[in-house]
Amino acid sequence: MAPTALLSVSNKEGLVPLAQGLLAAGYQLISSGGTAAALAAAGLPVTKVAEHTGAPEILGGRVKTLHPRIHGGILAKRSEPSHEADLQAQGIAPIDVVVVNLYPFRETIAAPDATWEVAIENIDIGGPAMVRAAAKNHADVAVLTDPGQYGAFLGALQAGAITGELRRRLALQAFRHTAEYDTAISTWLAGQLGESEATGAQRLSLDLVAKQTLRYGENPHQGATWFADPGAGLAGGVQLQGKELSYNNLIDLEAALATVREFGYGGAGAGSHLFQPAAVVVKHTNPCGVATGSGSADALQRALDADRVSAFGGIVAINGAVDGVTAAQLTSLFLECVVAPSFSPEAREALAAKANLRLLELPPEAIARASRQQLRSVLGGVLVQELDDQPVDESAWQVVSQRQPTAQELEDLRFAWRLVRHVRSNAITVAKGGQSLGIGAGQMNRVGSARLALEAAGERARGAVLASDGFFPFDDTVRLAADHGIGAVIQPGGSVRDAESIQACDELGLAMVVTGRRHFLH
Secondary structure (H helix, E strand, C coil), rough: CCCCEEEHHHHHHHHHHHHHHHHHHHCCEEECCCHHHHHHHHHCCCCEHHHEEEEEEEHHHHHCCCCHHHHHHHCCCCCCCHHHHHHHCCCCCCCCCEEEECCCCHHHHCCCCCCCCHHCCCCCCCCHHHHHHHEEEEEECCEEHHHHHHHHHHHHHHHCCCCCCHHHHHHHHHHHHHHHHHHHHHHHHHHHCCCCCCCCCCCCCCCEEEEECCCCCCCCCCEEECCCCCCCHHHHCCCECCCCCHHHHHHHHHHHHHHHHHECCEEEECCCCCCEEEEEEEECEEEEEEEECCCHHHHHHHHHHHHHHHHEEEEECCCCCCCCHHHHCCCCEEEEEEEECEEEEEEHHCCCCCCCEEECCCCCEEEEHHCHHHHCCCCCCCEEEECCCCCCCHHHHHCCCCCCHHHHHHHHHHHHHHCCCCCCCCCCCEEEEEEEEECCCCCCEEEEHHHHHHHHHHHHCCCCCCECCCCCCCHHHHHHHHHHCCCCEEEEECCCHHHHHHHHHHHCEEEECCCCCCCCCC
C-alpha cells in the first residue's frame, strides 16, 4: 500500500512543491477544501477528504476532518498488533505524513473591523486535532506545521532518512504551534471580556512571537531574542535606516518613549494633558535631557542643551513629526537611535548621511495596541504590574508650606513631576521653563541624588524647582535645594518626618507641594 500524506493548510506557501515532492516519493495525497482545490489547479492528483471518509463536510465546513478514518489513520501505532487489527476491521488506511497549519486567527483579529462572530469562525478545530494527533504519534507520523520545514523534510525524504530525531523535533514544533494558537485565542477572549491577568491571575498567558534574534544582550557574551506582540508597541514601528536594533537600544527606546509620551504623542494628548511638542534624550534608561518647545526642532534643541555631554551616544524620542530642521540638529552629534511618529522626506534625506543612525518610525496606533501589562523577569519567574502611566491628578495635590508657589513655579513643578517618574529611584529632577536642568538617578540615598541633580544644574538651579519620586526622610534635601537657589519642591509626602521638611521650607522661604502619590522606578 502506498504511503499517504494528508494536507490541509491555510498558508499555501510552498504547498505545490511539497506535494510534488511527496508524489515523486510515491505518496498518495488526501486533502480538504481550499488545499484540495489548489492542488487540483496545479494538475496534481488528490483525493478529497470527503471521498476518503465517505462523509460530506457539514455545518458549513465546521466538520470535515473530525472522522475515524482520519484520526484512526493518524493515531494508529504501527508496532501495535491490536491497532493494525482495528484498522483492518474498519477499513482504515494509515496516514504517514500530516501537513497542517491553522486558520489565520491572529491575522483575523488584527483587522480593525474584525467582529466577534468573524473571530469565532476563525478558531480552527479540526486542524489542531490533527496536528496534536500526529505529534502524539510522531514515532510513525511526520507532522509539518510551517512552510519553512518543507525543504528540509523533502531533503530527508529523498535521502531516505526521516529519523526519529527529526520526527521528535517536528512534533515539538507542532505542539508549540497549537500552544501559541490557543494562547492567541485565550488572550483575545480575555481582552474582549475586559479581564486583566496583571492582578490575581492563576496563570499568565503570553502571545508573543520571536521578532528578532539580537546580536547579543546587555553584553556581547549574552545571547538575546526579541519576542513581541506583532504590530504592537515597539514591534509596530518601521526601522527606516541604520544597524539592527540591539537589546540595549530597545530598553532605552522604551524609557525614552515612556518619558516623551507624558506630553502626548503624534499630536494626541497624554491623559488629561494637551499635546506639547517635546523631546527626550536617554542614556542607560535614564533621561538626561528633556524639554518642551514651540515645535519638534525647538524642543530637541532645548533637550540637547540640557546636557550635551551626556547626550553623546544617546537615544532620542520626539513626540511630533521630524522635519528637515529637526533632522539637521540630529546630525550635529553622535546618537544611537531616534524614534518619532513620522519623518518627512527632507528629514530622511538629511539623516541618510548618518548611515548607522537607527531611525524608528512608530505610529501612535502601535502604542495604543500595546498591552498595559508590564513584565519583569526574576529568577525562575515573572512579575507583572500595570504600567505607571495614569494621568497626573492635581486635585490631590496640597500646598503644605506657608508660601504658595507662583504661577511659573507651579508650571515648572508640573513639568518636573511628569519627568521624575521616568528616572530610576532614588530620583530627583531639577527643571525650569519646560526644560530639565539636572537629573539625579539611582543613588542609594535621596540626598545623594539631589546633590547630583543640583550640581548638574549649577547656576541654572537658581529660581528652578525640584521634584522627588519618593518622600523626604529627612530635611537635608530641602536644605541642600535652598542652598542652590531652588524656589519650590514637589514630593509625594508620607514620611514620619514630613513636618521637619515642611518646617525647613518655611524657614528658608521655599514652597512645597505634596502629591500623595509616589513614583518609584526600579
